[in-house]
Amino acid sequence: MLPATEVKAVVFELDGTLVDTAEDVCMAAKEMLADLHLPSLNTELVRDWIGDGTDRLVHRILSRKIDGVVPDSLFRIGSALFLKAYQRRNHAAAELYPGVEACLRQLTRKNVPMVVVTNQATSLANDILIRLGIRNHFALVLGRDALQEPKPSPDGLLEAALLLQLNPDELMVVGGSVNDVNAARAAGCPVVCVSYGFNYGVDIRYSAPDEVLDSLASFPAYLNKGLSKPAKTKLGKSGLAPKLAKPINR
Numbered sequence: 666m667l668p669a670t671e672v673k674a675v676v677f678e679l680d681g682t683l684v685d686t687a688e689d690v691c692m693a694a695k696e697m698l699a700d701l702h703l704p705s706l707n708t709e710l711v712r713d714w715i716g717d718g719t720d721r722l723v724h725r726i727l728s729r730k731i732d733g734v735v736p737d738s739l740f741r742i743g744s745a746l747f748l749k750a751y752q753r754r755n756h757a758a759a760e761l762y763p764g765v766e767a768c769l770r771q772l773t774r775k776n777v778p779m780v781v782v783t784n785q786a787t788s789l790a791n792d793i794l795i796r797l798g799i800r801n802h803f804a805l806v807l808g809r810d811a812l813q814e815p816k817p818s819p820d821g822l823l824e825a826a827l828l829l830q831l832n833p834d835e836l837m838v839v840g841g842s843v844n845d846v847n848a849a850r851a852a853g854c855p856v857v858c859v860s861y862g863f864n865y866g867v868d869i870r871y872s873a874p875d876e877v878l879d880s881l882a883s884f885p886a887y888l889n890k891g892l893s894k895p896a897k898t899k900l901g902k903s904g905l906a907p908k909l910a911k912p913i914n915r
Contacts, residue, residue, distance in 0.1 A: 764882030
């Protein structure tokens with residue numbers, strides 16, 4: 666069980682936690698395959714493969730396997746076509762999940778520092794946050810290119826803690842995939858997940874985060890009171906959630 670430490674900042678995942686980017690990604694994948702004169706791919710598969718960065722996603726789409734790898738020559742062409750198509754869409758279909766804006770506003774009013782750590786490129790992550798009008802809530806945005814290793818490595822969380830001058834266990838991680846849980850555990854951070862995240866089509870409860878929320882609208886209340894009991898879900902107990910030593914700026 667994680668130590669009962671006062672949480673002083675919150676680290677959010679972007680894709681599948683704050684923002685639904687799936688439609689833009691799926692449309693870019695469709696255009697890439699068409700440009701390469703390859704058959705189209707079920708969009709549900711593409712959606713389930715989001716979360717490990719663009720390079721990994723392109724390999725998956727071109728190989729049609731979650732662990733697939735294609736030759737470098739094909740990957741380079743496919744990656745260029747995918748990024749061009751994705752950028753051309755300019756995040757037209759990206760939208761905040763219900764409850765996200767209310768959550769961020771409450772935490773901002775309480776002066777809780779917030780950070781985004783994502784496997785997306787930093788520039789693309791900033792573009793999405795600006796377009797959706799929520800970039801001002803975040804002190805830092807750390808993308809794949811700003812880190813030595815992407816999630817599930819804890820590098821992004823450790824870098825965020827360093828830049829905020831906090832201990833890692835003073836960060837609360839909020840994500841939606843097993844990568845977020847594994848990164849948080851490796852860094853020593855408490856972790857909460859949303860039930861709707863991009864997680865390869867697998868229920869996030871199997872990854873045993875400290876708590877699972879159906880909407881981020883309930884997250885500020887969770888932070889304020891902490892949880893002293895194990896989360897109860899249809900899959901059974903997932904372990905004790907970290908109890909906050911003090912409420913954040915009541």
